[in-house]
Structures are given as structure tokens and as C-alpha cells.
Amino acid sequence: MELYCKNSNKILYKNILKYFTILSMITLFICYEVYLIGFKYTKDIMINNQKIHSQIVKNTINNEFENVIGDLKYLYEKEELQNYINYGDESELEDLTNQLYTFSNSKKIYNQIRLLDADGNEIIKVLYGDNLPQIIPKENLQNKKERYYFKETMKLTKGELYISPLDLNLENGELELPYKPTIRFGTPLYDDERNKRGVLMINYFGKYLIDKIDVRYNKNIYKFLTPELMLLNNDGYWLMGNNTSTNWTFMIDGKEHISFKSSYPDAWNSIVENKYGVHKDENGIFTFDTVYPTSGYTKLNNRCNFPNEYTSIVYNSDYSWNLVSYIDDYSIAQIKQYVLNSLIGWSALIIIFIFILSIVLAYIDFNNKLFKNQLKRDAHTDTLTGLYNRRAGLDILKKHIEDLDETNKHLTIAYIDINNLKMVNDINGHKEGDFLICEICNIIKECIRSTDTFCRLGGDEFLIILNNCSEIQTKKIITKIKVKLSQYTRKSKKNYVFSISVGICQYDNRVFHTLDHFLEEADKRMYLDKKNYKKVL
Template identity: 35%
Template sequence: MITKELMKLKKGIILHGICIFIAASFIYLVIAVVLQIKTNELKKSEIIRNEEILLNAEQDVISYRVDRVVSDVLYIADSFEAHSVDSSDFTNIEKEWISFSNRKRIYDQIRFIDVDGNERIRINYSEKGATEVGKGQLQNKKDSYYFTASTGLKKDQIYISKLDLNVDNDKIEQPSLPTIRFATPVFGQDGKIKGVVILNYYANYVLRQFEDVSLPSYGNMILLNSNGYWLFNKQDRDKEWTFMYDDKKNVSFKNEFSKEWNLITSGSKGSFNTENGYYSYSNISFNDNKLADKTKSTTNEATVLDEGNWIAVSYIPKSREAQLMIFTDVYTNTKYILKNNIPIFIFIAILAAVIALLMAINKLSKERIKYFSEYDSMTGALNRRAGFEILNKIYQDFARDKGAISICFCDINGLKEVNDNLGHVTGDELISSIVSVIKKHIRESDFIIRLGGDEFLIIFVNSDIEQSERIWSRINDEFTRINQEDNRKYIISISHGIEEFKFNSNEYIDEIINSADSKMYNEKRIIKRNFKAIK
């Protein structure tokens, strides 16, 4: 009985625990996913807005820097035209440019190159200050791309070169010096071009400011040129300026992220998601109204770019927490909740196990109470109340269907003699042994009722008197075997009487039981003549 109850308890704990865990986990998961999606929608708006603000700020910062340089180029050009354009003596203008360079400290070189490509003035700036370059060190730049491009401009037009590393005597200057060249032509009083003035701008200033502005970004802020090469890539400095080196020209954002590059170049600004991450981008243009007003150019374009616009890109990899916040679909958020809330699911599992244990114990307690209210605690047979309830129900069912029911009234022979001579413990053993044998041989549909003391009823369902007697014969044979083979101090003997329900209108259950009882007493009188319960 105890083993059976323990197995039942264990099965109940496992079954209820699994059900509670699944239900509680599902409810928590649904709530958590819904809240996560709502949170992500808000976070997504915040992230997109933040990146848009930063990209606009990058545009403003770079435009402001370029605007300042354009002003300086025009000032240098105006100054040169006013004082020295038709003169061969550049002493005064050199002094003025040295002073200007020392004050600004952002120009690597300030030059005047005549129409033949000869450098006539060159002011170099270093940490020690600005100095003029001697005539013997001046070079011819007629084949330089920036000279060729700027000599074809109209008055007040500004040429802005590509951003690259400064090259001196066909070698990249070391340490590397990111440079942008701003140039504009200068004209004589006769209206003919005399040459160009060029300012080599320290691009590190604008790149450092680009980096400073990018700090609040949720991802990596990069700067690309119009050909898809990295100009600024804090995460991997080795990928910057690769277009300057013959052995690295295949290393570019365009080649590594071709899908993203095609999307970026399809518009001036925007955002999108790919399998690599989330991207926001914005073109940084130098052909804006502010520059046009400043140059007062009569042409359609105030500035002429050597190459296209730069592109500022905010990139949030999939590994970043912010990237996860951008997704608002159920599948992605469910995976995120499952992966990041394992302790909560463990807690739910423990709680489910505890609740299941309490439920199983409570259920088992109720079942035990119900069992002892319906069954005899010693024999496991139905007690009188529960047994007669079942018998009444079966009787009503079979009365409609005209089925067969037989009742066997049993009475243990010699129980009082066993109790008086061998004790009540042995008497209880006798009773238990008899009930055990009866249960062993009756069918699953049959049942036994203890009426009290040594009296029992066996209900044979779907069985007439002849079938019931055959079953009883097998039971009696088992008693005979026990008496012969088991070394017991007492004899097992039972008197019985079997009666069958006829289901006529005048028939009552009590009458059938009384009839079976009478048959039993007739048999008992015969057995008792020579019967001794003690061996």
C-alpha cells in the first residue's frame, strides 16, 4: 500500500509539475515577449532618432569646418590678388601668410602655383611654427590632380580635393597626414588667370571631431568616401586609407559589405536592417547654400569636388544589445527572452515542483480519506455503505438490460475459536488471508463487501449461479491447498450461499441477500458438525 502510494505520489508530482511549469512559463513568456516588443518599439524609435541626430551633427561639424576653410581660401586669394598677383616680389605676401598660418595652425601648406605649375610660394607649418620654403626646394606641380582641376575653375569657385594621405616626392608622408586640398584660381587685372592658391588642410582636426561626435552612438560610426573606402573606422584602423596602397586597394566597405553599400548609395540618407546589423547613413554634401553665399560664385556650383560626397554611417552589429532592441518581431524577441531569462525559468521550474508536490500530497490525502471511507482498512474490501451504493447502481443498470448478477454470502467458520485460542492478531490474519484469496480468483468486474466481523458478500457481475459456483469452487480449492501445504495453526473454512437476481417486479436486493444468507447457514450447519478451527 505504501509503495503504491509513493509511486502514485511521484507520478502526480511529475505530471502536475510539468503541466504547471509549461503553463506558468507560457504565461510568463507571452507577457515578457509582449512587454519586450513594446519596449523595443520605444527603444527602436530612440535609437533611430539618436543616430539621425548624430549623423546630422556630423554633417554640421564637417560643413562648419569646410565653411571655415573656404573662407580662408577666399581670404588668401583676395589678399594675393590685391597685393601681389601682378608682381614678382612675394616678400610681403609670404610674411602675411606666415602670420596667417601661425594663427590658424590647421594648414600643413599654403601655396601659390603659377599657370605653368611652378610653386612660387610655399609656407609649411610644423610644431615649431610656419616657415617659407626656399626657392631651391619649390617643385613643379603641373601634373598634380589638384592643380589640373583647380586651373579650370571660374572666379570664386572652390576646388575641394579628395581626402587622402599627403604625398611628398611620390611617397606617403610618415607619420601619415590626412589632408584635404582647397584651391581657387587667382586672376590679374587683365582678367587672365595667374595661377591658383592652395591650402593643405589638416584633416585630422575634422576626423577627431567626427570621432567626438560619434561617442554617444549606439553602434560604430564610420566615415566612407564616395568609392566605399574607410576614411574613419575606429574599430579597425588598419582598414583606413587602403586606397592609398596598391596591395590594399581591394579592402573596402564596398567589397566587404556589398549589399549594404548598394542600399547606402541608393539614397542620400536612410536606415535599414540586414543579416549583418542595423545601418543608418547620411551623405555629407559640400555643395550647400551656405558655401554658395560665401563664395558669391556666378556659376551653378560654388564648390567642385574631386570625388563625390562623403558618407557617415552608423553601424550596430547583431552582437550589440542595441541591435536586439531594434527587432520587434515575435520570433526574435522570444529567442531573446528564452536566452536571457534562464534563471527565471529555473525559478518557475522549482516553484512548479513545490506546487506540484503540495497538490499531489493534498490529492493523496483526499484519496486516502476517500479510501478509508469506502474500504475496510484491514482487508481492502468495500465497506457496507460503499458496497451497497455500488450494488444498487449495478442493479438498476442491469434491471433495464436484463443482465445477470449473483450474490455470494460468505461467513468464516471458526473465527471465534481462533480469536479465543490463538489471539485476535491470528484471527485478523485469517480474515485477511481469506479476502486475499477471494480477490485473487474473482474477476475484475466482481467485488467483495465486508458486512462486518466474519461476514462478506461477493458480487458476481454478468454471472449466473452456475458461473458463480465455478468461481467459488476455484476459491475453495485454494483454501484447501493452503490448509494442506501451509504450516498454519488454524484451518481456513468458509460457508457460502449464492443467489441470482431474477429482476421481477417483486424482487428486492435485501430479499436476494437474505436468500443467499439462508443458503450459507444451511451449509454452515453441515460443516460445523465435525469442524475444528484449530489444528
Template identity: 30%
Template sequence: MDKRSQVKRALWYILISCLIFFPLLGGVYLLISHEKQVAFVQEETVLLEMLRKEVLEEQNNAIEDLFLISNMKETSLLFSNDSEATRIVNSAIFAMIRARDYYDQIRILDAKGMEWVRFDYNDGTPKSIAKEELQDKSDRYYFLNAQDLKPGQVYISPFDLNVEGAAITIPFKPMIRYVMGIYDGTCDVPVGFVVINYLGQRILNKLHEAENSGQENLSLVNGQGYYLYGSDSRMPWGFQLPEHASANLSTLDPKLWARMQEASAGNFSKKSSFQFFTTLEPTDSAMSRIAQLRGGTTEETVLSEQSGQQWFLIKDISKEQWLAQINYLREVFLVNALIGFLVLVILSVMYAKIRMANESMQEQLVREATYDFLTGTYNRNAGFSLLTNLVKLTARNNQISILCFLDLNSLKLVNDRYGHDQGDLFIVSLVEMLKNTLRSTDTIIRLGGDEFLVLAPTCTKEAITPKFEEANELLKSKGKEVGCPVPWTFSFGCIEIPADGSKTADTLIAEADALMYRNKQQMKASLALLASVKDEADR
């Protein structure tokens, strides 16, 4: 075969390889890019849902406080000029508004809309408004809309800017008002109302923080399509500010608006961005929370009918970030195509062998570094890490946890007289009995030889000591069952892990070891005393 023919055949093989390899590589590229996009959409949807729950959880705090005040027995006695009831209610509201930096005002109105009690947050120094300064709120929309409230119902005002007199407060003060009736138990007609002015800026700040943590733009829109928040300065509060009235989502993005009317959540791709949205139903969330507080179901708690009590949370993510990932992926595939054309088969075989060998070696190393070969429990190194983590967890959660030090009695004697196989069975049997008696959340660690640790989170010494005593009896029975003349028992010492995190793992182990040793010595002394008494009796 001449050189020309060799070149032709080589080119033919190259062509065949390209016809097989490149379509296959292209299919893999399309599949991976699609999977990445699906994963991206799922991740962003989950993040938006988490943000939605955080926003709704903010209002549940106000619902709980509103429920507490309105259901206090003393609150209904205010209007009969009960001085003791007035003192108790004032103290409760003062403590509440001082503890909550997201309440602007907490007020109690009588049935005619006149303020009886009012506390202002006053920049962290709660202020009780004097009687002569209390105002008539009978003409305010939130009072009028609350007239038909029944027990267990709440009125939630629109999310809007605060108005004092007839003018919008400057600087702007976004506000949500929660109103619940006060009942004296004689009828379902309220004798007054509790009103909490919630500083809506807290919700907007949360959205701003979420924006800063990622490359995205967030918007919050009310049920009429007006912006409540938008990082791109989309002129919020158009329903109150005439100069912003044109900034309505239904006109700025009618396709998105129509989509949001059809579904409670969704996403779609635009020319320059991915868009995600979800619906917030503050009344539904409040209804569910009140039902829980009343010990009923959501069907038993019906809130006042409110129109427009719906918010939409919208996330816009630029496609630049996504396209950068795709472009990088494309470049990688092109490079791999050039290299793979020459060495695909050889590299695949070599890679599979190397990968399998590495994985097998890594699994073996992990097993040896983490678990005890004989018992299958955690070994010393892993045990120290687990104990250190438990110390931190105990301090963080302010809970009670227990560390126990265990030591097999007479293991050396068993090994010397009956062989190491019998000694190994002794050790393995201890672990088996501990697993049969301890909780699934408790952790067994072999320090080495005949020494073990047991970590018991959210537990007390009183609760775990009987478990060890039971395990001791089972172990003793096991020793008799296998015919070992030396009793199979263990000694233990249990200490509480301090909730202040003041002691290290080494210190805790040393203390538990010392306690175990004292217990072992006491046991030996008791056995020696019994033996002495028995000898004297035999004589």
C-alpha cells in the same frame, strides 16, 4: 471538497492565470525590446550625424581662410611686384599658418602654375620658402582642374596621400587641397590661385577619438569605394597603393555599397552587427559656406564640377552589447513572471498607491525646496545655486551680467499699521511689477522677508536701471490703488558680475546689499531735505 479536488481547482486557476498573464507579459517584453531597439537606432543615427557635421565643419575653416586670402586686395597685386602688397600677404599667411596646426602648406601660384609665395607649417615654426626654391606646379592635377574656376568657386581635391615629385610621402601624409582663383577685377579669368594643403590626418584623428569613446568601428570611404580610414586595418588608400587595391567596399560588402548608392543615410542589421552609414558632400558644404561669406544663397555660388567628391562614413556596432541588454531584459521578465504569478494584483494596487504618494510628496518637497510659497519666485536656496551658476556662465562666456539686490521700503510699517495681509499684497505686487518690466530671461529670487535678488544675464546696469525705476512707479501706483497711505516703493543696488569669476555668490550679494543700503540712505536723506525745505516754505 476533498484535497484532490482542491489541488485540481488550484491547478486549473494556475492554468487560466498562465494563459492570461504570460502572453500579456510576452507582449510587453516584445514591445519594450522593440522600443529599445528603435531608441538605440535613433541615438546612433543622431551620433553619426553629429560626427558628419563635425567632419564637414573642419573643412569650412579652410574654406574661410581660402576665401579671405583670395579676396584680399593685396593678393591680386602680388603679380605686379608690389612690395607693400607682398609684405601684407606674407604677413597674413604667416599668421594664418602659425595659428592653424592643420595646414601643411599655403601657396599662391600665378596663372601659369609657378609658385610666388609658399609657407610650410614646419612643425609649428612656419617657414617662408625662398624665391629660388619655389616650384612649378603647372602639371599638378589640382592646378589643371582649377583653370576654369569662376569668382566664388573653389576646387576641392580628392582626399589622398601627399606626393612629392613622383613618390608618395613617407610617412604617409593624408591631404586635401583647396584651390580658389585670384581676380584683379577686370575679368572672370583668374590671374593666380591660392592653394591650401589641409592635413587630412586631423579628420582621421577625429574619427579615431570617436571610436575610442564608444564600442564601435568607424570607416571612411571615398566615392569610389576605397577606404580612407578603417580601425580594423582594411588597407586604406587602395587607389594609390597597388598592394591595397583589392580593399574596396564595392567588392568587400556589395550589399552595403549598393545601399549607399540608393540613399544618403541609413542603417540595417547584419548577422553580427548593426551598420549605420551617412554621406558627406564636401563640395555642397563648401558651396553653402562660400555663399554665406559672399552674402548670397547657395544657388548663387556654383563650384567647379568635380567627380567622386563624396565620402561615406560607416559605423559598425557589435550586436554583443545589444544582445547583452536583451538577455538581461529577458531574465528580468522571467523573474517578474514567477513573482507576478503569485502577487500581481496585490503588488499592482500597493505599488500604485505608494508610487502616487511618493510622487506627490516628491513634488511637494521640490516646490518647497525651490520656490517661495507667497510669491512663486525662487527661494533663497535655489537662488544661491542660480547665482553660482550665473557666475560660472559669465566667466565661461566672458559676458556682462548683473546682480541686483532689492529691499521693500517701509514693509514693517505697512505690516504694523495695516496688517500682514496688506504687507503680503505689497510683496506680491512687487513681484508682479518686476515681471511686467524685466525681461523673460531675468530671474527673481526672494531671499526672505522684504529682500529680493534679480539675476540679469548678458545685461548692463545702464539697461536694467530704467526697468527698476519703471517697476517702482508701477508699484507706487498699485499702493495708491489699494488705498494704502504708506508709499509702496523699493530700493535697489545693481553690480556687475566680474567676467573673471573672481567673486563668490556670497561676496556679490554682500556688495549688492551694501550698494542698495547706500542708495536707500541717500533716498531717505533726499526726502528729509525736501521735507525740511517744504516746512521752511510753509512758515
């Protein structure tokens, strides 16, 4: 008994050490297993989301091709074009040119719309650039008989379409600067006697499609990595990627050796052999899929046949791109670090470990379930204020302008800039600046009508769209807002003074021919108001 008492502390310490060691080993083992499971689970969710994104992008591409082919059909059916083809009636060319000009201005996605004769001479050429179409004078028209797309289209029979590869536009044999990614859609023109008379060709802005793909591909779903989306052609060259210097190298002298195929040969072989799937190697993880933009158009064209037995069979049925979502080895290490950080401290108590794990997995699952809604919401909403963002706001303004001719109502905008916001940020920090922005937005929302649209253009600039509201009525609303803001300034007792400068402008289609012109005028008036404000100070 005495010996036991004498060694009790020692035995106690040994037991503590024994149980601590056993429990620590069990806890470490569990944490290690959870670490492996968590890493695999997170990686699998990431790969699954990439596959979902890939399908979204594929649908975007296919829908865009379908729309362009529909536009080509629409132009082909123009009565003026048919009269010119069948009767050589050049008096129709002026009306046809004007219609192509209007069509180009309304679509804004076609770099060129051209009518070429059987010898490759351009008869009509409408360019679109700087937000305006332009009819090219006859003396500046070119001969395109040596260009590959003209030759390929002229080989086709009646009812066939030619779709060129996505490449860069050439003018007079030189790459057009800045680069203009282009897809050419063409069809041969036959008269009623089945004589080939020329080619109808439309050049689609490839950048418009690339931008659409980029919008559909949300790179911010995961906080710990940023997947890179790549679009490759059949030869393994980049058409789209984060490193712009490696895009389009197949068309740039001296850079033909730079390609995805040469940079990632194992991944490229896997893409060629399997068409879709996941490839993993020392460079990272490649989730890939093959896009066939022209697939399924036989059904489309059976629904809407061109006149005169125009069957609209798509030429080059093997037309395809490769869509690759890439996670490099550094990002994979970030995933591992993310999971590991989530496990730090869990070994102390199993309960805490389980609790933290539940939070991490629930957070990942929550993000996985909401990511589709985030894609839609992020495209239309400003994250700080909850207002419409610039893109959504300008789309609404454009729609109101289009509806004006039918309703004969007034449309007025108020271009708003917050005065002294930079000073608030510099002195009190951006947190206070963000708080001030939200407070001002809340006050403005209280003062405007329920039918008005309030959006954030960016930074300290905002726009109120007041439909069916004259400039005089708008000034009363703005006065009410300024009074409310002044009252808030006095009550808040802040160590700074703030206000807003406002430019009010009522739409008049005789004055404003473009949306940008309308906004610029409101912006000018806002700066005039700001200038007067500074004079008062």
C-alpha cells in the same frame, strides 16, 4: 466525503500544478512578448540616436568647410597678393609670406598654404608641423603642374573654387609618412585684365576634421554596445573606421581591393540607391546618410562676395561622403542578451516583472533624453572628480594667455602630482586611491580662490590656473594647501602617507613661446619638488 478527504492532497497538488502551469504559461508568454518589444524598442532607440549623431556630424563637417572657404576668401583678398597678381610686384612676396606664416600659426589646421604660378611652380609654401609653421626656402620649392588638384583648379574660371577629395598627401610622388589626410581648397588667380596668373591653394588637415567627427560621436551612450562610425568616399573606400589598416587603401599599392564596397556589397548598394536610411542583413545594421559638404555655399558666397566680381561658385557640386554607423551581429546579440538578462526572474511574479521592466525602459529613456547633455559634459568634465578635464583646462589656460597682452595681469600655474598614489592603489586598492584623489581635490578647492581654475590633467596630475596672481602669491596658496593636507593626514590615521609635489611657474611671453613650453617648465619644477620630497623621506 472520505474519498474526497483521501484524495484532497492529490487534488490540491493537481490544482497547484494546473494554476502554476496556467500562470507560468501566461507569465512566459508575457515575458516573451515583452522580450520582443524590449528588443525592438531598444534597437529603435539605438537607430534613432545614430540618426541624431549623423546629423550632428553632418553639421560639424559643413561648418568646417564653411570656415575653410572663409579662410580662403580672406587670403585671396590680401592686398599684397592682389598687388603681386596685378603688377608682378615681387617686393610684396616677403610681406605676403610673413602674413601666410602668421596665419598658419594662428589657425594650426592647414598643412600647407601655397601660391603657385600658372606653370605649377611654387612661389610661396608655408608648411605646418610639430606645432610650428615653416617657410620653405626657394631652393626646396617644387613644381606641381602634374598634380591633379593643380590641373583641376587651373581649369576653373574666375570666381570658382576647387575642393579636392579627402586623400593622403604626397611629397615628391610618395605618400608622406606618417599619413596626412588632406583636403585641398584652391582658387585660380586672375589679374584685373582677366589673365590667369596662378593658383592659391590651402591644404586642410583631414585628421583635424576626422578628430572633430570622433569627438561629436559619443560611443558610450549605450552600456551594451559600441557602434562603429565610418566615413566612406564615393567609391566605397574607408576614410575613417575602427580598423585603421583598411583606411585609405585606394592610395596604397596592393590594397586597392580592400573596401567597404567589396566587404559589404549589399549594404553599399543600398547606400548608393537610397542616400540615407537603414540597411539590415546578416552582417548587422547599417545606419547611413550622405554628406554634401559643399551644399548651401552659394548662399554663403552671395552674402560675402569676393571683390572684382568674384562670385565664388563651388566647383564639383556632387562632392559627397557617406557616413555609416555600423552595429555588427555580435553587438546585436549583446542587445538581445541585455534585454533577456533584464527579464530573468520576472516570471516568478508579474508584479516584479512589471517593476523590473519599468526600471529598464525608464533607464533607456533616461539615457536617451540625457545623451545630448552627456556629449557636452563628457567633453569638458573629469568623471571621477567633477573637475575640468585636460582638454577644457588647457583651453581655459590658452584663453588666459591670449588675454594677458590686453590686461597686463599676472598668470601663474601650479602643476600638481600626488605622491605615493601608486602605493595607495597597490596596497589599499583603486577604490581607496580614487577616494584619496577626491579628498585631496576637495581640500585644494577649499584653499584656492573662486577665480582660479582647477582641472585634472590625467591620473595623479592636476593643474591650478591662477589668473592675476603672481608666483609669490601662488606659493602662499600652495603652502596653505600643503598644510591642510598634512592636517588631514594626521587626522585620518590612514595606513599610508601622502602629499603633493608642486611646480609653480609664472607666464612670461619673452620666455614661453608656446603653451606646451609653459606646461613643460611647470612640469619640470614639479619633478624637482618631487625629487626634494624623496630626499626628505
